[in-house]
Amino acid sequence: MQVRVxxxxxxxxxxxxxxxxxxxxPGSRTGGLRRELEKRWPGVRWPAGTxxxxxxxxxxxxxxxxxxxxVAIIPPVSGG
Amino acid sequence: MSKLLNISLTRxxxxxxxxxxxxxxxxxxxxxxxxxxxxxxxxxxVEPAASASGGNELVALNYxxxxxxxxxxxxxxxxxxxxxxxxxxxxxxxxxxxVKVGEASVLIAVSCPHRGEAFAxxxxxxxxxxxxxxxxxxxxxxxxxxxxxxxxDSPEKK
Numbered sequence: 427m428q429v430r431v432x433x434x435x436x437x438x439x440x441x442x443x444x445x446x447x448x449x450x451x452p453g454s455r456t457g458g459l460r461r462e463l464e465k466r467w468p469g470v471r472w473p474a475g476t477x478x479x480x481x482x483x484x485x486x487x488x489x490x491x492x493x494x495x496x497v498a499i500i501p502p503v504s505g506g
Numbered sequence: 507m508s509k510l511l512n513i514s515l516t517r518x519x520x521x522x523x524x525x526x527x528x529x530x531x532x533x534x535x536x537x538x539x540x541x542x543x544x545x546x547x548x549x550x551x552v553e554p555a556a557s558a559s560g561g562n563e564l565v566a567l568n569y570x571x572x573x574x575x576x577x578x579x580x581x582x583x584x585x586x587x588x589x590x591x592x593x594x595x596x597x598x599x600x601x602x603x604x605v606k607v608g609e610a611s612v613l614i615a616v617s618c619p620h621r622g623e624a625f626a627x628x629x630x631x632x633x634x635x636x637x638x639x640x641x642x643x644x645x646x647x648x649x650x651x652x653x654x655x656x657x658x659d660s661p662e663k664k
Contacts, residue, residue: 434572435642436653473655479640482575498572498640504654505569505576505600505641506542506612506632 427451427493431463433470435501440470450491456480457487459497475502508597509540511578511584517603525615536621538628542612544605549647562647566606572640576600583634591627593618598631600641611643633664 431448436443450462454477463470478485479498491497512528522539548561557623584596605611614631618624630640644653 432572434640435570435644436655453509465606475534477554479572479575482572484638498575500572501638501642502655503636503638503640504643504656505571506636 429491429495429497433497437499438471441467454491456485456489473501491503512597513580513584513600515571515573516599516601520599520601520610520613525597525613529615529617530598531594534594535619536624537617538624540614540628540632541610543610544607546607548587562649564607564645564647566604566646568604568644568646569602569611570642571602571620575640579639583631587627587630589617591623593627
């Protein structure tokens, strides 16, 4: 099934992309996503404390992905 | 929660007078306004006045956001503040793009019946924003740029 991955800040610069479709097996959980993304973008460093969000809600490693989900990779935030 | 909460991202200069007017109401006893501003420093982290001449000084911070989620998280913070304090009105605005030294990147204005509540609510909102809202700053120096990678600020940086 296809999900949409969004990258930001230094990670988007290192990947050379901000939005990328990704094919994942049905029933995939966010915890396994990092391995897939590191394979796809070996040049992208994952800062300590990087979080994931599914459809704009923070999600833990057990969260299950569904078709057409938007998964955002969120490096440590620095607003304000 | 149908209180007057005005939450937004903008690429324009933040307007303090407008925000103060927005939160003003006859029942308010205190209005607290916070501005987060870009602080001068050099690439080595030393304040310009303390560095040897020729330090690579910060020119601006360049802010980027996961827009939809940033607004949603800002709204959650504002709603939590409303649960904790008797807020009458609240404005929370974050600026994106280049914010030069001395300019404001974030504006919070809160009105409450009493000043203690307004101060506390305002502080809560900025502290929470810096922990959870998906916005990132890139330091733009006279020579070179780098994304800030530190997470929420440590106690001494508050």
